[in-house]
Amino acid sequence: MAELLTQDLCVTADAALLVRDANLRLVPGELVALLGPNGAGKTSLLRAALGLEKRSAGLATLDGMDSEKLSPMQRARRVAYLPQQRPLAWPNTVRDVVALGRFAYGAAPGKLSLKDAEAVDTAIERCGLTDLGNRNTDTLSGGELARVHCARAFAAEAPLLVADEPVAALDPRHQFSTMDIVRQFVEGGGGALVVLHDITLAARYATRIVWMKQSRIVADGPPEQTLTPERLADIYGVRARVDGRTIEIEGTL
Numbered sequence: 379m380a381e382l383l384t385q386d387l388c389v390t391a392d393a394a395l396l397v398r399d400a401n402l403r404l405v406p407g408e409l410v411a412l413l414g415p416n417g418a419g420k421t422s423l424l425r426a427a428l429g430l431e432k433r434s435a436g437l438a439t440l441d442g443m444d445s446e447k448l449s450p451m452q453r454a455r456r457v458a459y460l461p462q463q464r465p466l467a468w469p470n471t472v473r474d475v476v477a478l479g480r481f482a483y484g485a486a487p488g489k490l491s492l493k494d495a496e497a498v499d500t501a502i503e504r505c506g507l508t509d510l511g512n513r514n515t516d517t518l519s520g521g522e523l524a525r526v527h528c529a530r531a532f533a534a535e536a537p538l539l540v541a542d543e544p545v546a547a548l549d550p551r552h553q554f555s556t557m558d559i560v561r562q563f564v565e566g567g568g569g570a571l572v573v574l575h576d577i578t579l580a581a582r583y584a585t586r587i588v589w590m591k592q593s594r595i596v597a598d599g600p601p602e603q604t605l606t607p608e609r610l611a612d613i614y615g616v617r618a619r620v621d622g623r624t625i626e627i628e629g630t631l
């Protein structure tokens with residue numbers, strides 16, 4: 379079974395500890411929301427877990443293999459990564475950008491096998507981009523472009539998805555539809571780890587929430603167990619009411 383695992387993972391930069399002793403596991407069937415304030419260390423944790431950033435201590439493995447030692451292609455077949463910063467080197471059509479997701483299988487845009495082309499079409503359709511397939515990406519709105527990047531990640535057909543703020547630029551409807559797509563992916567046998575800043579969205583969709591504060595994971599469990607007014611006060615410094623998976627933020631503390 380696909381598995382992303384960190385054990386006592388630490389990340390240091392310029393003598394600052396960005397991630398401290400992080401223990402995290404992602405397997406298929408789970409939609410894990412990683413929550414925490416700006417600067418808590420979420421991106422650093424994801425990048426080190428995937429072997430994209432050097433760890434200073436601990437372990438990070440993908441399917442039991444040291445994630446730092448995987449080649450980009452080996453990694454891409456195991457996990458699709460949607461980074462927070464999503465630069466596009468040059469304007470290209472939506473379809474060609476989504477096709478970059480097939481890199482894991484050696485495909486290049488313009489040279490797709492039948493299987494590659496099918497995966498690209500499915501990802502485009504899933505993300506509601508069918509009418510935009512031939513548009514140049516520099517003509518898209520921020521929200522449309524965000525969906526193109528989601529489609530690119532899905533085109534890889536990796537068993538795991540790690541997405542850093544995938545809904546940041548999206549309007550409410552597209553936030554929900556993107557999270558619906560992630561949920562479908564999980565229900566179809568995938569596993570997803572998603573950084574979110576919207577607690578209500580996390581409460582609605584996550585099977586588990588991992589809470590981070592000041593470089594540490596401070597709680598990890600289903601919303602029913604870990605989402606409490608006390609937690610929101612501790613992590614975000616806000617006063618909130620919690621009723622099951624419904625949250626009302628009343629103000630700051």
Ligand SMILES: Nc1ncnc2c1ncn2[C@@H]1O[C@H](COP(=O)(O)OP(=O)(O)OP(=O)(O)O)[C@@H](O)[C@H]1O
Pocket residue numbers: 391392394396414415416417418419420421422423462
């Ligand atoms: N190379 C680096 N050198 C020094 N500090 C760094 C470096 N990379 C990140 N940091 C700092 O580490 C902290 C954690 O950053 P990180 O991006 O992991 O946080 P985050 O929880 O993802 O934040 P956000 O929600 O704002 O995206 C921040 O204070 C950031 O400025």
